[in-house]
Amino acid sequence: MRHRYLGRSGLQISEIVYGNWITHGLQVENEVAADCVRAALDAGITTFDTADVYANGRAEEVLGEALRGHRRESLEVFTKDYWPVGPDPKGPNDTGLSRKHIMEGINGSLRRLGMDYVDLYQAHRYDLFTPLEETMQAFADVVHQGKALYIGVSEWTPEQIRAAHLLADDLKFRLISSQPEYSMLWRVIEPEVIPACRELGLSQIVWSPLAQGVLTGKYPPGQAPPPGSRATDTKGGGKGFMSKFMKDDILSAVQGLRPIADELGVTMAQMAIAWVLQNDNVAAALVGASRPEQVAENVKASGIAIPAELMTRIDEVLGDTVERDSARVATMTPAKRSI
Numbered sequence: 622m623r624h625r626y627l628g629r630s631g632l633q634i635s636e637i638v639y640g641n642w643i644t645h646g647l648q649v650e651n652e653v654a655a656d657c658v659r660a661a662l663d664a665g666i667t668t669f670d671t672a673d674v675y676a677n678g679r680a681e682e683v684l685g686e687a688l689r690g691h692r693r694e695s696l697e698v699f700t701k702d703y704w705p706v707g708p709d710p711k712g713p714n715d716t717g718l719s720r721k722h723i724m725e726g727i728n729g730s731l732r733r734l735g736m737d738y739v740d741l742y743q744a745h746r747y748d749l750f751t752p753l754e755e756t757m758q759a760f761a762d763v764v765h766q767g768k769a770l771y772i773g774v775s776e777w778t779p780e781q782i783r784a785a786h787l788l789a790d791d792l793k794f795r796l797i798s799s800q801p802e803y804s805m806l807w808r809v810i811e812p813e814v815i816p817a818c819r820e821l822g823l824s825q826i827v828w829s830p831l832a833q834g835v836l837t838g839k840y841p842p843g844q845a846p847p848p849g850s851r852a853t854d855t856k857g858g859g860k861g862f863m864s865k866f867m868k869d870d871i872l873s874a875v876q877g878l879r880p881i882a883d884e885l886g887v888t889m890a891q892m893a894i895a896w897v898l899q900n901d902n903v904a905a906a907l908v909g910a911s912r913p914e915q916v917a918e919n920v921k922a923s924g925i926a927i928p929a930e931l932m933t934r935i936d937e938v939l940g941d942t943v944e945r946d947s948a949r950v951a952t953m954t955p956a957k958r959s960i
């Protein structure tokens with residue numbers, strides 16, 4: 622497993638990161654979750670990504686349990702804050718990036734993970750209601766208290782990232798990463814987010830590089846999804862989340878990638894993960910798995926170089942099914958507050 626530096630920092634992370642959205646605490650049983658984490662560690666993955674909101678806090682607990690006993694110095698653990706977590710009733714301060722929610726958020730995450738600190742604490746979305754100065758001061762305090770070592774953001778626009786980066790510099794902490802969706806099929810960060818981050822010293826840690834499993838080729842058009850696959854998952858909501866890719870034109874185009882993967886001598890999943898890693902602003906592909914065999918297959922993408930000629934053929938095969946519209950970055954409902 623290769624490692625890459627995360628942004629303009631000294632932190633190195635495995636270029637394949639294991640993430641537990643939808644799976645831990647929802648789609649898969651705890652033993653399977655632990656087996657997946659063990660497979661990741663065995664394959665050299667050292668970096669793990671979760672969020673407080675995944676399975677309403679349970680995903681952090683499952684990940685913390687699975688990593689317990691493993692040398693903390695050798696792990697990089699990332700989590701996120703924004704949405705409400707925990708038992709009902711929830712109040713107005715359970716959402717967003719206010720100082721209150723960030724302080725409650727980090728304390729809750731550390732408790733569920735059973736850890737003293739996380740390596741990267743990420744704003745899961747941008748908060749349109751809280752002044753950015755308040756959010757960044759709270760992040761600075763979290764870092765200065767030693768509860769997180771670095772700060773990142775997820776699904777923020779280039780303008781939001783620029784403003785936050787300036788404030789972080791003034792407050793003497795490092796904003797080092799952006800966590801957006803990115804895959805062969807979803808390239809909306811290429812025109813603006815990546816150039817801005819390159820200039821400012823942030824890396825991308827990209828989610829759903831397999832387009833939630835679609836780029837593995839296991840969903841041929843016109844056929845029922847394989848039993849147990851995410852496209853059938855109603856418990857974790859996977860079926861709904863991946864509906865934007867479950868269209869016949871996309872599924873047909875994806876089947877056209879198989880001969881290219883064959884020529885490269887890799888599986889379609891490995892080619893899709895390697896594809897995002899060809900971009901040098903991408904520090905890591907954030908990959909999920911519902912069983913350990915998938916982890917074992919996916920980690921082999923580390924270090925694969927895709928020749929330029931095959932990169933061009935991938936573009937030709939996917940054609941218009943690729944989403945490139947930068948306006949689709951961070952689609953949150955704009956809102957106004959009264960003061």
Ligand code: NDP
Pocket residue numbers: 639640641642643644670671745775776800801827828829830831832833834835837839849850851852890907908909910911912914915916918919
């Ligand atoms: P992927 O695109 O990697 O999809 C993972 C899913 O694809 C697996 O759960 C599995 O589903 C299927 N799969 C994986 N490998 C294989 C394989 N080799 N063969 C066949 N099927 C395979 O990423 P995710 O959508 O899971 O996202 C990854 C991580 O990114 C998350 O865990 C989370 O950490 C992060 N994330 C962040 C978000 C954000 O807003 N910041 C949003 C979403 C994710 P199955 O077997 O059930 O079909």
